[in-house]
Amino acid sequence: MAKILLEMKSITKTFPGVKALDNVNLQVEEGEIHALVGENGAGKSTLMNVLSGIYPYGSYEGQIFYNGEECHFTNTKDSERKGIVIIHQELALVPYMTIGENMFLGNEQGNPLKINWHDTYGKGDEYLRIVGLSESSRTLIKDIGVGKQQLVEIAKALAKNARLLILDEPTSSLNENESKHLLDLLLKFKEEGLTSIIISHKLNEVSYVADKITVVRDGSTIETLVKGVDDFSEARIIKGMVGRDLSDRFPARESNIGDVCFEVRDWNVYHPLYSERKVVNNVNFYLRRGEVLGISGLNGAGRTELAMSIFGKSYGDKISGTLIKDGKVIKLNTTKDAIKNKIAYVTEDRKGNGLILTNPIKTNTTLSNLKGVSTSGIIDRDKEFSVAVDYKEKLKTKCPTVEQYVGNLSGGNQQKVLLAKWMFADPDILILDEPTRGIDVGAKYEIYCIINQLVEEGKSVIMISSELPELLGMSDRIYVMSEGRFVGELDGEEATQEKIMSLIVNDNTKGE
Amino acid sequence: MNNSKVLDFVKKYTMVFVLIAVVAYFYVKTGGGILLPSNISNLISQNAYVFVLATGMLLCILTGGNIDLSAGSVVCFVGAVGATLMQSKGMPAWEAVIAMFVVGTLIGATQAFWIAYVRIPPFIVTLAGMLIFRGLSNVVLDGLTVTIADQTGFVNVFGGGADCYIKDFFGNPGGINVTCILAGILAIVIFVGINVRGRMVRQKKNYEVENFAPWATKLIIISAVIAAFAVRLAQYKGIPNVLLIVVGVIVIYSYITSNTTTGRYFYAVGGNEKATKLSGINTNKVYFLAYTNMGFLAALAGMITIARMTSAQPTYGQNYEMDAIASCFIGGASAYGGIGTVPSVIIGALLMGVINLGMFSMGVDQNMQKVVKGLVLLAAVIFDVVSKRGGKFIAKS
Numbered sequence: 001m002a003k004i005l006l007e008m009k010s011i012t013k014t015f016p017g018v019k020a021l022d023n024v025n026l027q028v029e030e031g032e033i034h035a036l037v038g039e040n041g042a043g044k045s046t047l048m049n050v051l052s053g054i055y056p057y058g059s060y061e062g063q064i065f066y067n068g069e070e071c072h073f074t075n076t077k078d079s080e081r082k083g084i085v086i087i088h089q090e091l092a093l094v095p096y097m098t099i100g101e102n103m104f105l106g107n108e109q110g111n112p113l114k115i116n117w118h119d120t121y122g123k124g125d126e127y128l129r130i131v132g133l134s135e136s137s138r139t140l141i142k143d144i145g146v147g148k149q150q151l152v153e154i155a156k157a158l159a160k161n162a163r164l165l166i167l168d169e170p171t172s173s174l175n176e177n178e179s180k181h182l183l184d185l186l187l188k189f190k191e192e193g194l195t196s197i198i199i200s201h202k203l204n205e206v207s208y209v210a211d212k213i214t215v216v217r218d219g220s221t222i223e224t225l226v227k228g229v230d231d232f233s234e235a236r237i238i239k240g241m242v243g244r245d246l247s248d249r250f251p252a253r254e255s256n257i258g259d260v261c262f263e264v265r266d267w268n269v270y271h272p273l274y275s276e277r278k279v280v281n282n283v284n285f286y287l288r289r290g291e292v293l294g295i296s297g298l299n300g301a302g303r304t305e306l307a308m309s310i311f312g313k314s315y316g317d318k319i320s321g322t323l324i325k326d327g328k329v330i331k332l333n334t335t336k337d338a339i340k341n342k343i344a345y346v347t348e349d350r351k352g353n354g355l356i357l358t359n360p361i362k363t364n365t366t367l368s369n370l371k372g373v374s375t376s377g378i379i380d381r382d383k384e385f386s387v388a389v390d391y392k393e394k395l396k397t398k399c400p401t402v403e404q405y406v407g408n409l410s411g412g413n414q415q416k417v418l419l420a421k422w423m424f425a426d427p428d429i430l431i432l433d434e435p436t437r438g439i440d441v442g443a444k445y446e447i448y449c450i451i452n453q454l455v456e457e458g459k460s461v462i463m464i465s466s467e468l469p470e471l472l473g474m475s476d477r478i479y480v481m482s483e484g485r486f487v488g489e490l491d492g493e494e495a496t497q498e499k500i501m502s503l504i505v506n507d508n509t510k511g512e
Numbered sequence: 513m514n515n516s517k518v519l520d521f522v523k524k525y526t527m528v529f530v531l532i533a534v535v536a537y538f539y540v541k542t543g544g545g546i547l548l549p550s551n552i553s554n555l556i557s558q559n560a561y562v563f564v565l566a567t568g569m570l571l572c573i574l575t576g577g578n579i580d581l582s583a584g585s586v587v588c589f590v591g592a593v594g595a596t597l598m599q600s601k602g603m604p605a606w607e608a609v610i611a612m613f614v615v616g617t618l619i620g621a622t623q624a625f626w627i628a629y630v631r632i633p634p635f636i637v638t639l640a641g642m643l644i645f646r647g648l649s650n651v652v653l654d655g656l657t658v659t660i661a662d663q664t665g666f667v668n669v670f671g672g673g674a675d676c677y678i679k680d681f682f683g684n685p686g687g688i689n690v691t692c693i694l695a696g697i698l699a700i701v702i703f704v705g706i707n708v709r710g711r712m713v714r715q716k717k718n719y720e721v722e723n724f725a726p727w728a729t730k731l732i733i734i735s736a737v738i739a740a741f742a743v744r745l746a747q748y749k750g751i752p753n754v755l756l757i758v759v760g761v762i763v764i765y766s767y768i769t770s771n772t773t774t775g776r777y778f779y780a781v782g783g784n785e786k787a788t789k790l791s792g793i794n795t796n797k798v799y800f801l802a803y804t805n806m807g808f809l810a811a812l813a814g815m816i817t818i819a820r821m822t823s824a825q826p827t828y829g830q831n832y833e834m835d836a837i838a839s840c841f842i843g844g845a846s847a848y849g850g851i852g853t854v855p856s857v858i859i860g861a862l863l864m865g866v867i868n869l870g871m872f873s874m875g876v877d878q879n880m881q882k883v884v885k886g887l888v889l890l891a892a893v894i895f896d897v898v899s900k901r902g903g904k905f906i907a908k909s
Contacts, residue, residue, distance in 0.1 A: 314790055336792040345790065353790055356783035358850045367780055368791035370773040377772050385719055401720060421791075 004065075005030040005195050006051075006084075006164060011062035013046055013055060015438075020046045021060070022219040028164070028197060028212075033190055035206040036199045038216035038241055039468065044199045045089075047216065048166050052086040053079040066164075083163030087153045089172060093141045100124035100137035103156045127155040131185060146274070147178035154185070165189075165196045171205060172300050183209045201298045203234040203505050215240035234505050235498075242468060242497035249445065250473030253452035257476060258289030261460055262343075262429055267321035269302075269309040275317060279305045281484035283321075287429065287462060290455050294475030294492070295464045296500050302484040303464045304348055307431045311345035312338035325429075339368060344427035346418055348434035348464070350411075354418045357407030361399060361417050362388040364406050369425040391420035396446060412443025419450060430454060431462045436470060448474060468497045482507040521726075523899070527844060527859045527892075534863060538870030545873050546866070549748035552741065557671055557820065559865040560754040561587070561813040565836035566843070566861045567765045567854055568809035571802040573840050574769075574778040576785065576849035578634040578799075580806045582623065582641030583813075583836060587829035589645040590616045590814035595658040595824035598666065605666035612811050619645065620807015621800070628799035638803075642833075650826040659823040670819030671754025678751040689750035696742020700735045707731055754816060761809070766854040778802065782849025838885065839864055842892040846900075863888070 006028040013021040021043045028034045036044045049055050051064065053073030064071045066082055073079045076086070093102045100121045109123065110116030124137030131151045135144060141152070150170060157165055167186075171179040179202075186196055186209055200206050206213060215222040215237065222240055225232060269280035280302050287293050297303050308315035310323065312335035323330050325341060332338045338345070347353040355364050365388040366373050373384040388402035395416040399409060406417055415435065422430060432451070436444040451461055451474060465471045471478055478495050480488040480503045488503040538546040545551065565583050572580050594612040597603040603611070623641050626632045660666070663673040682690035707727075714721050721727075745751055769775040780788040781798045789795050813832065818824045843860025845852030864885065871881045898905055 311790070312792070334792070334794075335790055336794065339792040347787075347790065352784075353786045356780055356787055356850065358783045358846070359779060363776065363779070367776075367788070367793075370776060374773050377774060379771050379773060379776065381771065382714060382717060382719060386717070389719075425792075 002029045002031060004028070005067060007065040008047070008051065009063045009065070011047065011050055011060055011064075013050055013060040020219055021050070024062070024216070024219070024221050026214060026221060027224075028195060030195055031190060031193050032211040033186060033196045033198060033209055035210035035213045036197060036216055037201070037203065037206060037213060037237060039466065042216045042241075043219040044216050045168055046219075048086055048168060048197070048199065051079070052076050052084055052166065054086075080160050083161055084166070085157040085160050085162040085164070086166040087150075087157055087168065087170060089169040091146070091149050091153060093149055093152065095142035096140060098138050098140055099128065099135065099144070099152055102141055102152065103127065103137065103159050105156075107160060123159065124155075127159050128152075130158060131155045132181060147174045147181075150174060150178070150182065151185075154182075163195060165194060166199075167196065168199045169201065169299075170198065171200065171202060179205065201504075203237050206237070207232045207234065213237060217241060234502070238498055238501045238505070242501065249469070251445065251449050251452055253456060255476060256290045256456065256458075258458070260286045261289045261326055262287040263322075263324040264310065265322040265324070267306065267309070268319070269305055269316035270318040272315070272317045279316060279484055280309060283481075283484075283486050285479055285486065285489075287460050289460055290458055291476045292451060292455055292461045292463055292474050292492075294471040294478040295462065295481055296468065296471050296478055296504075297466075297481035298504060299466065301481045301504075303481050304433055305484075306481070307345055307433055307462070307464060310338075311335060311343060311431065314345070339425055339427070342426065342428040343431070344368075344422040344425050344429070345431045346422050346433060346435060348437060350414050350418050355406045355414060355421075357405065359406060361392065361397070361402040361404055361406055361409075364417050365391055365402070365420050365424055368421055372424060372426075387424060388420075391424060395420055395450060410439075410443075412439035412446075415439055415443070415447065416450075419447070423454070427459065429460045429462065431464070433464045434466065435463065436465070436467065444470070468500060471495075471500075472497065480504060526895070527842065527856060527863065531859060531863050531866065534866055534870070538866065538873070542870065542873045546870050547744070549744045551869060551873070552744040553748045553752060555862075555865050555869055556755050556758065557676075557752050558869075559861060560671055560758050560816050560820075561832060562835045562839055562861045562865065563758045563858055564761050564809050564813045564816065565832055566839035566857050567761055568806040569833070569836040570765075570840050570843075570845055570852050570854060570857045571769075571778055572634070572806055573837075573845045573847075574782045574849055574852055575799055575802050576782045577847045578627075578802075578849070579638070579833070579837050580623075580634065580641075580803060581638040581833055582619075582645060583638075583806060583810050584829040584832035584834075585642045585645035585649065586616060586619050586807060586810040587814040587817055587832050588649040588824075588826065589619070589652070590811045591818040591824045591828055592649045592652040592658070592826070594815065595660055595818050596652055598662075599658050599660060605662075609666070609815065612815055613808065616811020616814065617804060617808045620804040620810070623807070624800045624803030627803050628796045634799075634803070646826075649828075653824060653826050655826060657823050657825045660818065663822055666815075667819045667822055669753055670757070670815045671752055672819035672822050676753045676819075677749040678753060678756070680750055687747070689746040689748075692742055692746040692750040695751055696739055696746075699742070700738050703738065704731055704735060754820075757812070757816065761812070762854060762858055769854055774801065779850055782846070782851070784850075835861075835864065838889045841896070842889060844892075844896065846896060847893055860892075 004027055008024065008026040011021050011024040024043070024047055026047070038044050050060050053075050056074040057072035066084065071082065094105070103124050104120055108115050109119035121137045128135060128137055131154050133148060133151055135148065141149060170182055174182065183205055190196065198209065211227050213225040263286045265284055267280055267283040268278065271277035271279050283306060295303050305315050309319050310332070312332045313319055314335055323332060330341050332341060351357060362384055366384050370379065373380055373387055385402065392399065392402055397413050397416040397420070399413060406414060409417065436447055451463070455461055463471065463474060472495055476492045478490045478492060478500070479486050480490065480500055482504045487507045490499060535546065569580060569583065572578050590612050593615050594608050597608045597611055598605060623637050626637045627634045667673040668676045678691060680689045680691045711721055711727070769778065777788070777793055777798045780793065781795050785795055817828055821828065839861035840852060840857050841847060842863055843852065843857035845857060867885060867888065868881065871884065901907065
């Protein structure tokens with residue numbers, strides 16, 4: 001048995017209200033490629049952030065042994081000094097700097113008073129050749145594609161003398177050829193003795209490249225599969241990933257589904273910056289009155305982009321397609337149009353895109369429908385107050401008063417304020433994007449009850465969620481989205497986690 | 513009140529306490545001189561332009577910590593245009609006033625267009641404006657001083673000349689301006705009336721109301737301040753005309769920012785522009801309004817300035833924008849936008865005014881005055897930033 005390079009013992013990491021990691025153990029041998037798989041939010045990235053010192057020593061419980069000694073990393077510099085380098089899913093390159101400058105950012109060649117440009121670009125070129133790029137290291141990052149940028153990230157990691165390379169979803173934005181090249185590169189590095197941990201949703205890639213697969217679920221490590229010993233098939237891995245029971249976590253509702261009230265036809269959206277990238281690819285779907293429609297898919301499948309592009313073109317470029325509401329073609333060019341046509345979008349990013357944290361609950365509640373509490377531009381502050389109190393009571397928001405600043409509320413209560421804001425806008429159709437992200441089980445149940453209440457009132461809900469049990473428990477119908485396209489439609493009754501996962505996985509495998 | 517409530521209370525009224533402390537300090541140091549009737553009156557006349565500009569600047573800052581560097585130059589330019597129209601072209605004063613408002617608002621709207629719709633950073637647009645309108649003031653005035661000969665009418669209304677006070681309709685018995693006292697009483701009656709009525713309405717509708725004791729204490733203290741103020745002014749020459757303008761601006765803009773949908777949008781944009789956009793609000797329009805309005809108020813400040821000086825000069829208005837910006841930040845406006853109220857910004861401006869006046873009365877060197885003002889500004893913003901970070905002094909790297 002080879003030497004154990006890394007051992008993480010009983011790691012527990014708690015965020016306010018949520019236990020992200022619960023007693024996790026992980027062993028990585030020197031010179032292997034170790035894959036971490038699991039659903040969104042299972043805790044894979046959190047685990048890697050603990051390892052690399054992004055969550056510093058002391059903010060978690062448990063021990064990390066690396067190369068035989070216990071490590072107390074307080075930041076990423078500490079772990080990098082030991083040769084642990086993490087490459088995040090979102091690329092961290094500065095677009096208007098050259099490849100060479102990016103490669104040695106924070107690790108500049110020469111001395112603080114004089115950067116050695118010969119070394120920067122000389123070594124830069126060398127590392128580029130190692131990862132199979134023929135570009136000059138003097139090229140600006142913005143001038144090369146995403147696939148090559150990913151390779152630059154790897155070259156950057158190598159330049160830091162990486163011994164243990166951690167890749168978080170390295171192929172999520174790459175096409176087939178680029179992905180293949182990257183994976184083969186990892187295999188080549190493995191021959192040369194480099195150890196890697198790869199986090200990926202693409203199970204075919206995982207079984208291709210990995211020596212061991214550790215399955216993470218709900219913040220715990222479930223099992224570790226070893227190549228040549230265990231079954232490495234996708235079905236086997238999926239079973240590990242989703243293997244849990246659907247208990248009574250979802251309130252029942254009286255389904256009262258009416259006619260089709262909203263239709264999206266031939267919907268196409270391009271990325272606002274990379275204009276050749278199609279983010280939503282020819283999507284067609286319909287929604288019926290009183291229906292909860294689930295949209296499933298992995299991170300980056302294009303679900304949020306689809307929702308936001310429908311909601312008054314608030315995302316994307318070159319949007320084309322037809323929207324039909326109650327039998328009439330509607331044009332939604334601004335969010336104002338969308339609200340007027342009684343469509344609401346409840347964002348997944350409640351802090352960034354949803355709420356004004358420096359304002360009280362009261363003003364957040366009325367922001368998208370100030371007309372409802374004002375006459376000719378003058379706000380009736382008493383009415384506003386009572387509206388906010390009404391919703392506070394209706395949604396059981398826990399707060400001392402509605403004058404409380406939203407920034408001081410817990411995630412679950414913030415989510416309720418966000419829901420209240422859009423319920424007060426009185427929409428027919430609510431698009432809920434990850435409505436229960438980052439909130440505890442109790443608050444989740446209450447949000448499900450609110451959703452049930454909404455559809456019982458005859459409104460329609462589109463629910464985007466990465467939590468499969470939630471989608472299965474709540475939806476009347478589910479569309480599965482992968483890489484910008486709808487790859488399947490399932491009835492709420494017949495859908496299972498395995499069916500959804502295999503639809504996604506099969507789609508990812510296509511064309512290889 | 514428990515501990516955290518006391519802390520909240522202190523935090524909310526920090527600058528009021530600081531203002532009281534500073535007044536007390538200067539009161540002792542100047543042997544009571546700072547509260548002499550003439551000084552109180554001067555405090556208003558000298559700082560009228562700051563109150564007006566700070567109010568406008570607050571709207572810009574609310575949108576996201578954006579400032580308007582051109583305000584001082586626009587004040588000068590509008591004043592130059594107005595003085596030239598009245599003096600050289602013989603235009604009647606009221607027409608010139610309209611012309612000045614139009615010019616100021618147009619300048620504001622032009623800068624606002626670049627900022628709001630083309631999204632050129634406000635710092636750059638207004639820096640350009642600062643240079644352009646300083647230069648154009650020189651061109652309009654030909655580098656000279658234009659003196660406004662008629663020291664009645666326009667000059668008096670906007671707070672300049674010898675007779676810029678509201679005359680006492682009761683003949684000023686015993687050197688006391690009775691009109692001023694009555695106005696003070698009226699102000700207190702209106703103020704208390706509005707508050708009592710609001711409280712009653714809320715009680716009737718069963719809404720939550722403030723506890724009676726702190727609410728009443730607040731009313732009594734503010735009423736007492738108004739009363740003391742009125743008495744002091746009555747002992748001097750009465751109500752300065754310009755005070756009416758300043759009070760008008762404060763009341764109108766307090767109302768706009770706290771009670772109208774438009775006012776709400778300023779806070780929303782500064783608090784979270786993306787969320788505001790997604791709430792169906794045209795954020796471009798909000799920026800446009802903020803900077804157009806700044807031009808409008810700069811025009812008003814321009815009138816106040818040339819009236820007080822009874823002339824226009826190419827150097828007027830220098831650093832006025834800095835006074836306005838400093839007042840906003842001292843008054844607790846957030847450097848990141850979204851937070852700040854008109855009354856607290858006025859407190860900030862008053863604090864600056866009192867420090868100026870106090871140091872002047874003590875005979876502190878002009879240059880040291882600047883140093884002190886700079887330190888006060890820095891301290892105020894450090895306080896704001898650190899307290900928002902939950903008391904952590906050093907930011908996380």
